[in-house]
Amino acid sequence: MEQRIKERLEARANILKALAHPTRLFIIEQLEQNECSVNELTAMVSVDVSTVSKHLSQLKQVGLICDEKRGNQVFYRLAVPCVMNFFDCVEAVIDEQRARYLHLMDGGRK
Amino acid sequence: MEQRIKERLEARANILKALAHPTRLFIIEQLEQNECSVNELTAMVSVDVSTVSKHLSQLKQVGLICDEKRGNQVFYRLAVPCVMNFFDCVEAVIDEQRARYLHLMDGGRK
DNA sequence: TGACTATTTGGCTAGTATGCAAAATAGTCA
DNA sequence: TGACTATTTTGCATACTAGCCAAATAGTCA
Numbered sequence: 001m002e003q004r005i006k007e008r009l010e011a012r013a014n015i016l017k018a019l020a021h022p023t024r025l026f027i028i029e030q031l032e033q034n035e036c037s038v039n040e041l042t043a044m045v046s047v048d049v050s051t052v053s054k055h056l057s058q059l060k061q062v063g064l065i066c067d068e069k070r071g072n073q074v075f076y077r078l079a080v081p082c083v084m085n086f087f088d089c090v091e092a093v094i095d096e097q098r099a100r101y102l103h104l105m106d107g108g109r110k
Numbered sequence: 111m112e113q114r115i116k117e118r119l120e121a122r123a124n125i126l127k128a129l130a131h132p133t134r135l136f137i138i139e140q141l142e143q144n145e146c147s148v149n150e151l152t153a154m155v156s157v158d159v160s161t162v163s164k165h166l167s168q169l170k171q172v173g174l175i176c177d178e179k180r181g182n183q184v185f186y187r188l189a190v191p192c193v194m195n196f197f198d199c200v201e202a203v204i205d206e207q208r209a210r211y212l213h214l215m216d217g218g219r220k
Numbered sequence: 221t222g223a224c225t226a227t228t229t230g231g232c233t234a235g236t237a238t239g240c241a242a243a244a245t246a247g248t249c250a
Numbered sequence: 251t252g253a254c255t256a257t258t259t260t261g262c263a264t265a266c267t268a269g270c271c272a273a274a275t276a277g278t279c280a
Contacts, residue, residue, distance in 0.1 A: 001133075001155050001156065006132060009133075009135045009136055010132045012132075012135055013129075013130050013131055013132045013135055016126050016129045016130035016135075017126075017127075017130040017237095019126045019130075020123050020126035020129075020130045021237090021238090022116060022120045022122075022123045023111075023119075025119045025122055025123055025126075026115070026119055037256080037257090038258090039255090039256065044111065045111050046111065047238095047239070048239065048240055048241080049257075050239080050240070050241080050242095050257085050258075050260095051238075051240075052257095053257060053259085054239085054258085055238095056257095069246090069247090071248070071256090072246065072247040072248060072255060072256050072257080073247090073255090073257080074256080131268085133268095147227095148228090149225090149226065149227085157268085157270090159227075160227085160229080160270075161268070161269050161270075162227095163227060163228055163229085164228085164268080164269085165268090166227095167228080179276090179277090181226090181277065181278070182225060182226050182227080182276065182277035183225090183226060184226080184227065184228090
């Protein structure tokens, strides 16, 4: 595999890796609605605030979200508007999986 | 976070995790062009055939690709047609990153 | 059957990711 | 300044991933 191709694929993989965690997906979905502080997000997920902070810095590092400090709080918001369109196809895969599963359950009859 | 939501996000995360590796992205791009045997794919990437086989089984496991045995070879192809549209938005994030980087290089002048 | 090719699986190591708790940092407000 | 709140960083334990090699499995063909 050529170096140039490899670098392009690594860049993509880094973004996908940042998205590939339930808590981080949840954060992205919340930020789609409103900007949120770390505290607000922590209240919604059941993990430690330090863990949430780390998830946020991962998302920020790949450029999916950005932050702004106001007072002693830090507010995060999406840096890229289209992130969620992006999931239509993920959902298509999930629907396929479900279909395959039901097919199996059904003994392949239908 | 509710159980139902959690399960949905885990399903998504699993698919993203399967995609989040340069070699697996490369495989997906190849299969977009043609179906390929394990050997053919191995010739294109510089990792052991056993590693390629494992990457393929990960992609298969989440339903992104499917396989068909013909003779003593196994041919893999995409199970879901839209996988690559899906990257327009990943590319948008990468472009943003590049813009931000150039901006920094430029001392924020432009 | 035996030799061969193609693929998958198991075992191992090294590197990476997750998450908590504690400590450090930054800001507010009396 | 001191007490307080919000956030990030560090240290650490645990668990997962990627990759190689060797072994197992499956198919072809003489």
